[in-house]
Amino acid sequence: xxxxxxxxxxxxxxxxxxxxxxxxxxxxxxxxxxxxxxxxxxxxxxxxxxxxxxxxxxxxxxxxxxxxxxxxxxxxxxxxxxxxxxxxxxxxxxxxxxxxxxxxxxxxxxxxxxxxxxxxxxxxxxxxxxxxxxxxxxxxxxxxxxxxxxxxxxxxxxxxxxxxxxxxxxxxxxxxxxxxxxxxxxxxxxxxxxxxxxxxxxxxxxxxxxxxxxxxxxxxxxxxxxxxxxxxxxxxxxxxxxxxxxxxxxxxxxxxxxxxxxxxxxxxxxxxxxxxxxxxxxxxxxxxxxxxxxxxxxxxxxxxxxxxxxxxxxxxxxxxxxxxxxxxxxxxxxxxxxxxxxxxxxxxxxxxxxxxxxxxxxxxxxxxxxxxxxxxxxxxxxxxxxxxxxxxxxxxxxxxxxxxxxxxxxxxxxxxxxxxxxxxxxxxxxxxxxxxxxx
Amino acid sequence: xxxxxxxxxxxxxxxxxxxxxxxxxxxxxxxxxxxxxxxxxxxxxxxxxxxxxxxxxxxxxxxxxxxxxxxxxxxxxxxxxxxxxxxxxxxxxxxxxxxxxxxxxxxxxxxxxxxxxxxxxxxxxxxxxxxxxxxxxxxxxxxxxxxxxxxxxxxxxxxxxxxxxxxxxxxxxxxxxxxxxxxxxxxxxxxxxxxxxxxxxxxxxxxxxxxxxxxxxxxxxxxxxxxxxxxxxxxxxxxxxxxxxxxxxxx
Numbered sequence: 001x002x003x004x005x006x007x008x009x010x011x012x013x014x015x016x017x018x019x020x021x022x023x024x025x026x027x028x029x030x031x032x033x034x035x036x037x038x039x040x041x042x043x044x045x046x047x048x049x050x051x052x053x054x055x056x057x058x059x060x061x062x063x064x065x066x067x068x069x070x071x072x073x074x075x076x077x078x079x080x081x082x083x084x085x086x087x088x089x090x091x092x093x094x095x096x097x098x099x100x101x102x103x104x105x106x107x108x109x110x111x112x113x114x115x116x117x118x119x120x121x122x123x124x125x126x127x128x129x130x131x132x133x134x135x136x137x138x139x140x141x142x143x144x145x146x147x148x149x150x151x152x153x154x155x156x157x158x159x160x161x162x163x164x165x166x167x168x169x170x171x172x173x174x175x176x177x178x179x180x181x182x183x184x185x186x187x188x189x190x191x192x193x194x195x196x197x198x199x200x201x202x203x204x205x206x207x208x209x210x211x212x213x214x215x216x217x218x219x220x221x222x223x224x225x226x227x228x229x230x231x232x233x234x235x236x237x238x239x240x241x242x243x244x245x246x247x248x249x250x251x252x253x254x255x256x257x258x259x260x261x262x263x264x265x266x267x268x269x270x271x272x273x274x275x276x277x278x279x280x281x282x283x284x285x286x287x288x289x290x291x292x293x294x295x296x297x298x299x300x301x302x303x304x305x306x307x308x309x310x311x312x313x314x315x316x317x318x319x320x321x322x323x324x325x326x327x328x329x330x331x332x333x334x335x336x337x338x339x340x341x342x343x344x345x346x347x348x349x350x351x352x353x354x355x356x357x358x359x360x361x362x363x364x365x366x367x368x369x370x371x372x373x374x375x376x377x378x379x380x381x382x383x384x385x386x387x388x389x390x391x392x393x394x395x396x397x398x399x400x401x402x403x404x405x406x407x408x409x410x411x412x413x414x415x416x417x418x419x420x421x422x423x424x425x426x427x428x429x430x431x432x433x434x435x436x437x438x439x
Numbered sequence: 440x441x442x443x444x445x446x447x448x449x450x451x452x453x454x455x456x457x458x459x460x461x462x463x464x465x466x467x468x469x470x471x472x473x474x475x476x477x478x479x480x481x482x483x484x485x486x487x488x489x490x491x492x493x494x495x496x497x498x499x500x501x502x503x504x505x506x507x508x509x510x511x512x513x514x515x516x517x518x519x520x521x522x523x524x525x526x527x528x529x530x531x532x533x534x535x536x537x538x539x540x541x542x543x544x545x546x547x548x549x550x551x552x553x554x555x556x557x558x559x560x561x562x563x564x565x566x567x568x569x570x571x572x573x574x575x576x577x578x579x580x581x582x583x584x585x586x587x588x589x590x591x592x593x594x595x596x597x598x599x600x601x602x603x604x605x606x607x608x609x610x611x612x613x614x615x616x617x618x619x620x621x622x623x624x625x626x627x628x629x630x631x632x633x634x635x636x637x638x639x640x641x642x643x644x645x646x647x648x649x650x651x652x653x654x655x656x657x658x659x660x661x662x663x664x665x666x667x668x669x670x671x672x673x674x675x676x677x678x679x680x681x682x683x684x685x686x687x688x689x690x
Contacts, residue, residue, distance in 0.1 A: 383490070388527040388581075391487050392537060392597065393515040393544030402540075406531025406580075 012063045013042045019069065020148060029128040030120065037131075037139070037147035044141050056326045056358050057268055057297045062240045067182035067212050069149065070094030073175035077101050081204045083232075085419040087167035088113075093175050095183025095213075096152050103169075110162035110195075116153035116186050130188070134218055134246070140270065142242045146184040146216040153186035153215075156199065160192035160222070167198035167230070167417060172213065174206040174236065182212035189217075193250075194224040198417060201229075205236030205263055212240040219247040219255070223277065226254040230420055234263035234427075237292065243269040249309075252279035258415055259286030260424060261296040262431075268297040275302070275309035284313040287411045289431070290323030290355070297326035302342065304333045307367075310341040316411050317348040317378075318404060319355035330362040331372060338369040348378040349407050404432040440465045440636045441486075441506075441605055446497035448478075448485050448661075455481045457661030458497070463605070466633040470647055470672060471640045473658035474680045479640040480524060482658070483609040487521035488514050501605065515541070516548035518604030522594040522611050528582045534593070535577040538563060538600050545601055566599040570626050588619030595626040606630070608639045612646035624649030644676040657683045 020038050024031050046063045047054040073094050082089065090113065091101035097115040107113055120127050131147050139147070156168055172185055189199055203213060213235060221227045227247075235241045241264040247255050261267050273282040288296040302311040317325040331342045348357040361374040381403050389399035408428050415421045441463040448456035455478045463469055473479050485492050486499060488511030499506040506514060529537075542562075543553040554562070567574065570592045582590050591611055598606055608627065612620055627637065627650050639646065647655070647669060655671040656663045659680060664687040665671065675683070 382527075385527045385529050387489050387511060388523065388529070389532075389537065390511040391515055391521050391523075392541035392601070393512055393548075394537075394540055395512050395544075396510065398540070399512075402532055403529070406529065410531050 010045075013045060015066060016145070016148075017042060023069070028124055030124040030131075033128045033131050034148045037144040040139070041141055041144040041148060044144075047141055053299065053328075056324070057266070057295065059266070062212065062266060065180060065210065065212070065240075067180050069151070070096065070174075070178065070181040070183040070211075072096040072098075073178065074098075075101075075173070075175045078173070081173065082171055083169065083200070083202060083419055083423045086200055086202075086417075086423075087169040087198070087419075089169045089171060090154055091171045091173065092152060092183075092185060093173050094178050094181055095172070095185055097154070108162075108164055108166070110159040111164065111168075112157040113168070114155045114157075116155060116188075117151060119155055140244060142214050143216050143244050146186060146214050146244070149182075149184040150186040150216070151184070153188070155188040156190070158189075158191045158195045158197050158225075160194060162192065162195040162197070164195075164197040167200050167228075167420075169200045169202065171202045171204060172215070173204045174209055174211045174239070176206045177209065178206050178211055179209045180211075181209075182214065185213070185215045187215065187217040189227070190220045191222060191225040191227050193222045195222070196226040198228040198230070200420060201231045203233045203235050203241060203263070205234065205239050207236055208238060209236045210238045210240075211236055214242045215244070217243065217245040219245070221247060221249050221253040221255050223250040224252050225250065228256045228258075228417070230258045230260075230415070230417070231269070232260045232262070232420075232424070233267055233269070235267070237263060237265055237294065239264050241267040241269075245269070245271045247271075247273045247282070249273060249275050249277065249280035249282060251277035253277070254281045254283075256283045256414075257285070259284070259298065261286065261288040261298060262427065264294065264296070266295045268299075270299045270301070272301040273303065273311070274305055275311070276305045278306045278308040280306065280309045282311045283414075284311070284315070285411055285414055286315050287318070287408055288315070288325045288327065289318045289408065290325050291320045291431075293322050295324045295326075299328045299330070301330045301332070304331070304337045304340045304342060307336065307338045307340070309337065311343070313344040314411065314414075315346045316408060317346070317357045317359070318351065318408050319348070319357050320351040322352075322354045324355070325357040327357070327359045327376075328362065329360075329374070331364070331374070333363075333365040333367050333370050333372065335366040337367045340367065340370040340372070342370070342372045344374040346376040347407075348376075349404065350378060350380055351404065401432045405429060408432065440502060441638075442500045444498045444500070446485075446499060447495045448481060449493045449495055450481065450491060455492075455661055456485070459658070459662055461656065461663060463636045463638060465604075465636055467654060468631065468637045468650065468652045469639065469654045469656065470652035471638065471656045471658050471663075472642070472644070472672065472675060475642065477658045478661045479642075479658055480609055483521055483607045483638075483640050486514075486607055487511060487519060512544065515601070515603075516545050518545075520598050520601055520603035520606045522591075522598060522606065522608045524610040524613060526582045526585075526590040526594050528580070528585070530580040530583045532581050533577070534579055534581050535563065537581050538597060541597065542600055563600060566596055569599060569629060570596045571622050572596060587614035588616065591615055591619065591623050592626070595623055599626060599630060602630075604635055606635065606637045608637065610641060611639065612641055612643060620646070620649060644672045647672045659684055659687075
C-alpha cells in the first residue's frame with residue numbers, strides 16, 4: 001500500500017519534471033536557479049500531513065491532478081468580476097499579463113511597474129539574483145515550485161518618499177474553461193523609504209474550472225514606509241490556491257495585510273512577516289469562510305527579530321456545510337528582541353454540525369521583556385441573540401444571516417479603502433443571505 | 440386578547456409552570472408578581488416563543504390563534520412584544536437596522552407597504568425623544584456597550600416603534616435608577632391604549648408606583664395563587680408573599 005502511494009507520488013513529481021524539461025533547456029543562471037528549485041521540490045515532494053505545518057491539509061487531490069501550464073487566453077474586460085474603482089489595474093489571465101485589460105491610467109510618478117516576463121526577457125541575470133536571495137533553505141515546497149515554473153507576474157518599485165493615493169490592483173483571473181491549468185505568478189513589491197502605498201491581489205476563478213494557482217509574493221518595505229496589502233481569494237470552488245507572502249519590514253515601517261480566503265476547493269496561504277528593525281509594526285487581519293466542502297488553511301508567522309517591534313493580528317473563521325478551516329498563528333520573539341508587543345486573536349463560528357475549524361496559536365518567546373497575548377474561540381451562533389432578533393419580527397433565516405454577517409463583517413472595519421470595503425461587504429451580504437435562507 | 444388555560448411548562452426535568460390560568464383583555468395592564476423562581480420570567484419567555492421550554496399541558500390563545508404553535512417571529516408580527524429582562528448585545532448589527540427590519544416585518548405581515556427611509560427616521564426620532572435617547576444610539580450596535588438603563592430604554596423604544604397589541608415586560612424595572620425608571624415608565628404609560636394590553640412581570644412593587652396596573656396577580660410555584668387590583672401589590676409590599684402561599688395552601 002505504501003509502495004503504491006509512494007509510486008503515485010513520485011509519478012506526480014515526475015510529471016512536473018517532464019513539464020520542466022519540455023519548457024526549459026537553456027543553460028543560463030536563471031534556468032539553473034529554476035532547476036535547483038525544481039530538484040528541491042521533487043526531493044521533498046508535496047507536503048504531507050505528517051509535516052506539522054500541513055497537519056490538517058491533505059494535498060493528495062492536488063497532487064493527483066495532471067496540470068499543464070496556463071495558456072494565454074484573450075478574454076473580454078470583465079468589469080463585473082473586478083472590484084470597481086479599486087485602483088491602477090493590472091490583469092493576468094491564466095497567469096499571463098494582458099496589457100489590453102490594464103487601466104489606461106499612466107503609472108503614477110515614482111512608480112515602476114514591470115511584468116516579470118518582461119524583466120526575465122530584459123535581464124534574466126537580475127531575476128536570477130533576486131530569486132537566489134529569496135530561494136534557498138527557507139523556501140517552502142510551493143515557493144520552490146513557483147521559482148521553477150514562474151513565467152509571469154509583476155515587479156512594482158516605489159521610489160523613496162512617494163505617496164500613492166490609489167492602490168495598485170493586481171487581478172489574476174482564469175478564463176472560462178481553463179480546467180487543469182496551473183499558474184505560478186510571482187509578485188514583487190519594493191516600497192522605498194517613507195513611501196506609502198496599497199496593493200490589492202485579487203484572485204478570480206472560472207467557476208467550474210479545476211485550476212491551480214501557486215503564487216509567491218515578496219514585499220520589501222523600507223524604513224518609514226507604509227504598505228497596505230489586500231489579498232482577496234475567490235478562485236473556482238473546484239480550484240486549488242496556494243499563496244506564500246513574505247514581508248520584510250525595515251525600521252519604523254508599517255505593514256497591514258487584509259487576507260480574505262473565500263474561494264477555492266483547497267486554499268492555503270502562508271503569510272510571513274519579518275520585523276528586522278526597531279519600530280516596525282505589522283497588522284494582520286483576515287477572514288476564512290469555507291462552505292460546502294471547501295478547505296481553507298491560513299498560516300501566519302510574525303517574526304520579531306528586532307527589539308521595539310509590534311504586531312497585532314485578528315482573524316475570523318466562518319465554516320458552514322462540511323467546510324473546514326484551519327488557522328495557525330505563530331509568533332516568534334527572538335532572543336534579545338526586548339520591548340515587544342504582540343497581540344493575536346482568532347474567533348470562529350461554526351454554522352453546521354459537520355463544519356470544522358482547527359485553530360492553533362503558537363508562541364515562541366526567547367526574550368523576557370515582552371507583552372504577548374493571544375486568544376482563540378470557536379462557537380456557534382448565539383441562540384439568545386437569534387431569539388432576540390426573531391422576537392422583533394425577523395425570520396429565522398434573516399436573523400441567522402444578520403448575525404453571521406455581523407460576525408464576518410467585523411473583520412472589514414479595519415479596511416479603509418472604500419471600494420474594497422464595499423465590494424467585500426456586498427460579497428458577504430450575498431454569501432450569507434443564502435446561508436441564512438437555507439435553514 | 441390573551442387567554443392562558445391550565446399552562447404546564449417544563450425546562451429540562453424541572454416543572455416551572457403548573458397549571459397557570461390568566462385572561463388579559465385589550466386596554467388592560469396586568470402585573471404579575473411573585474418571589475424569585477416562581478416562574479414569572481418563564482411565562483414571559485414561553486409566550487414570546489423562546490425555545491428550551493416544553494409545554495406539557497394547557498393552551499395560550501392570542502386573538503384566536505394558538506399562540507404556542509407560532510414561531511417567535513410570527514408572534515412578533517401578530518403583535519406580541521417581549522421587553523427582555525436582559526436585552527442582548529449584538530455587535531455589528533445597527534440599532535436602527537434592527538428597528539427598521541422589525542417594523543417592516545410587522546408591516547409586511549399586515550399587508551402594509553414598507554416604510555421609506557425618511558418616514559422611518561421621522562418616526563424613530565419622535566419615539567427617541569419620548570425615551571430621551573439621543574440619536575447616536577441609532578448607529579451603535581444593538582445594545583452594544585449600553586448601560587443597564589440604556590438597554591431598558593432601548594427595549595421600550597423598540598416597543599414604541601413596533602406598536603404591539605400585547606406587550607410583555609419582563610422585569611423592566613430591574614437595574615434602573617429612579618431617573619431611568621421614570622423615563623421607562625413614562626414611555627410605557629404613553630403606550631397605554633384601549634386596543635393594547637400590557638403584562639408586566641416584576642419582583643418589586645416600585646414599578647407599579649409609576650405604571651398603575653388594573654390587575655395584580657401573585658405567581659408562586661408555577662401557578663397564580665391570588666389576583667386583585669393594585670391594592671394587592673401594596674399589601675404584598677407590606678406583608679411579603681408568604682401569607683398568600685399560606686392562604687392558598689389552606690384553601
